[in-house]
Amino acid sequence: MTGRVLKDNFSRRYYDNGIWKGPTINPPLGHYKYGEVLLKSMKKNTELIGQTQASTGKEDSFGEILDRTIRCALWLKKQNIKPGDVIGICTQHHLNHITPIVASLFIGSIINPWWDDMEEEQIKYFIELTDPKVVFISEKNVSFIQNTIKKTGINIKIIVFGSVDGLESFDDILKAQSAEEVKKFQCTTVESANKPAIIIYTSGTTGKSKGVLHSYHSIANNCEFIPIDLMKGSRGMCNSQIAWISGIVNPLRAIEYGANIIITSDMSEADSFRLIEKYKASCIDWVIMGTGTADRMSKTCFINSLDYSTVKFVCVGGAVVKKNVTEFIENIFPNGKIQQSYGATELCGIVTQTEVNQHINSCGRVLANAEIKIMSAGDGKKILGPNEEGELYVKSSCVMLCYYKNPNATMKVLDSENWFHSGDLGYYNESGEFFIIDRITELIRSQSDYIAPGPIEEIIHRHPNVVGVAVIAKSNENNIEQPMAFVVKSSGATVTEEEIINFVKENIQEKFHLKGGVKFIDKLPLTQSGKISKITLREIAKRIAHEF
Incomplete structure (x- = not known):
C-alpha cells in the first residue's frame, strides 16, 4: 500500500x-x-x-x-x-x-x-x-x-x-x-x-x-x-x-x-x-x-x-x-x-x-x-x-x-x-471553495478592462441550437480587443448571428457582449489533448479581419 x-x-x-x-x-x-x-x-x-x-x-x-x-x-x-x-x-x-x-x-x-x-x-x-x-x-x-x-x-x-x-x-x-x-x-x-x-x-x-x-x-x-x-x-x-x-x-x-x-x-x-x-x-x-x-x-x-x-x-x-x-x-x-x-x-x-x-x-x-x-x-x-x-x-x-x-x-x-x-x-470564497474563471492568456484585453471568455461561452452553450462554442479576442480597427464567438450549430438548426448576439445581450452585462461578432463553423479545432485550440481560432479571426 x-x-x-x-x-x-x-x-x-x-x-x-x-x-x-x-x-x-x-x-x-x-x-x-x-x-x-x-x-x-x-x-x-x-x-x-x-x-x-x-x-x-x-x-x-x-x-x-x-x-x-x-x-x-x-x-x-x-x-x-x-x-x-x-x-x-x-x-x-x-x-x-x-x-x-x-x-x-x-x-x-x-x-x-x-x-x-x-x-x-x-x-x-x-x-x-x-x-x-x-x-x-x-x-x-x-x-x-x-x-x-x-x-x-x-x-x-x-x-x-x-x-x-x-x-x-x-x-x-x-x-x-x-x-x-x-x-x-x-x-x-x-x-x-x-x-x-x-x-x-x-x-x-x-x-x-x-x-x-x-x-x-x-x-x-x-x-x-x-x-x-x-x-x-x-x-x-x-x-x-x-x-x-x-x-x-x-x-x-x-x-x-x-x-x-x-x-x-x-x-x-x-x-x-x-x-x-x-x-x-x-x-x-x-x-x-x-x-x-x-x-x-x-x-x-x-x-x-x-x-x-x-x-x-x-x-x-x-x-x-x-x-x-x-x-x-x-x-x-x-x-x-x-x-x-x-x-x-x-x-x-x-x-x-x-x-x-x-x-x-x-x-x-x-x-x-x-x-x-x-x-x-x-x-x-x-x-x-x-x-x-x-x-x-x-x-x-x-x-x-x-x-x-x-x-x-x-x-x-x-x-x-x-x-x-x-x-x-x-x-x-470564505469557506475555502475554489473557483476557476479562465486561463490568463485567454483573457480579452478591452481598453482598461479584462474580459474572461468563460461566462460568455457558458451563456451561448445554453442556447438550444448550439452544440459547441469558443470565444476569443478579435482586434478592431483601433487595435482594441473585442469578444468574438465561434459557434457550432445543432444539426439542421437555422440560428443566425444576430440571434446569438442578442441572446448574449439578454443574459449578461455589456462588457461581455459580442462586439467582435459571431462566426459559424462546422466543428471547433482541437489540440491532441482534446481541448479547443484557441490559437487556431485567433488565426481564423485575423484572416476574417483582413477580409474587411
Whole structure:
C-alpha cells in the first residue's frame, strides 16, 4: 500500500495568512517503488477481471495482465533499457496498451505516452526531445511514424501492436520470454523518490507542448480521482487518452485496487454513452470524463432516455465545467456523486475536490499535501484574500520535477519556493471553495478592462441550437480587443448571428457582449489533448479581419 488517505482530507485543512493548506500525510518508507506495489497487487488478484473490451466483451484477468507485463519487462531489460532511459508509446486503448506502461515502472525507466493522431513535425519534436530507446506503436500509425523516425536519423527500436511486415510485433516479444524467466522476475529497485518515471505532454493550447517530467513519488502518491473505498473491486469507465495524466493515473489505480476498467476506444462516443446502460445489470460504479465529453453528452438528444441510475461516482475534469453542463450531469446520474476537481499535468493530477452541498461551479477545496494561494495576476506581488480574482499558485508534494530539457520554461512556472504558477485566473470564497474563471492568456484585453471568455461561452452553450462554442479576442480597427464567438450549430438548426448576439445581450452585462461578432463553423479545432485550440481560432479571426 502507498499510504494514501482521503477521508480526512477536508476536515483537517486550514487557512494561514492567505494560503489554504491541506493536511500533511507522510507516505510510508519506500512508497515510491510503485512497480513493486502493482506487481504485488496483481499477484494478489490474479483471478479478478482487470479489463473488459466493450466492443467484444473479451475479459482480461489480472493474472493475464501480469504475465504479459513481466514478459514485456523482461524483453525491455534484454534490450539494455535501464533506469533513466525513455520508452515511447503511441496507441489508442486496447487490452495491451497498459502493459508497456506498467513494464516501464517494473524496471525503473521513464514512460513517455504520445497522442495517437500527431502530425510529422510533432513526432519529430517528441523524438528529438526525449530520444526514446524503443517506441510501442499501434498498427494504424506505425508506417507513418516509422517513416518520420527515419527522417530524424535517430536509431529507435519499433514494436507494433498488431502485425506489419518487417516489424517485430508485441505478441512476438512476449512469446520470446520463457515461463521460468517469468516465474523468477523481480522489479528493478527504484533508488529514490525523485527518480524520473514519466514524461507527459502539456495540452499545447497556447503553443508547443512541453514535456512534463514526474517522479516515481508523484506517480505513486498523487490524490485519487476516485475514492479508494469505491475503487476496490469496482468496475469503471475512463476514456482519457494515455497521453493525459488522468489516462495514466486512473488505470494504474485500478490495477492497485483490483478494479475492472471498461475499454471503449474502438467505439464511437455515442455508443460509449449507451454502454453505461448496457452494463446496468452488472453495474458500472464510476465514470471519469473530460469536460469536452460532458459538453457533448449534454447536447446529445438520446441521453435523457438512458438509465444511469447504477453509477455511484462521476468525475468531470480537464477544463472549467459550465453550470448548465454540471446541472445536466447531476440530473442524468441521479444516484451518483458528481465530483469536480482542479488539477494540472504539472501537478500529476488533482489538488482540489468538491464535497456535498458545495456551489455548483466550484472545483472544491484543497486536498492533502497541497497548498493554494491567489496572487495578483501579472506581477504576482500581492497575496489576495477571499473573493479577489488572481492567479492560482499551487504547492504540492506531487509537483513536476521540471519541463524536460527546458529549464527556461521551468523557471517561469516554478519559483524559488517551489510554488507552481498555474496561469489560471480564479478565486476562493470564505469557506475555502475554489473557483476557476479562465486561463490568463485567454483573457480579452478591452481598453482598461479584462474580459474572461468563460461566462460568455457558458451563456451561448445554453442556447438550444448550439452544440459547441469558443470565444476569443478579435482586434478592431483601433487595435482594441473585442469578444468574438465561434459557434457550432445543432444539426439542421437555422440560428443566425444576430440571434446569438442578442441572446448574449439578454443574459449578461455589456462588457461581455459580442462586439467582435459571431462566426459559424462546422466543428471547433482541437489540440491532441482534446481541448479547443484557441490559437487556431485567433488565426481564423485575423484572416476574417483582413477580409474587411
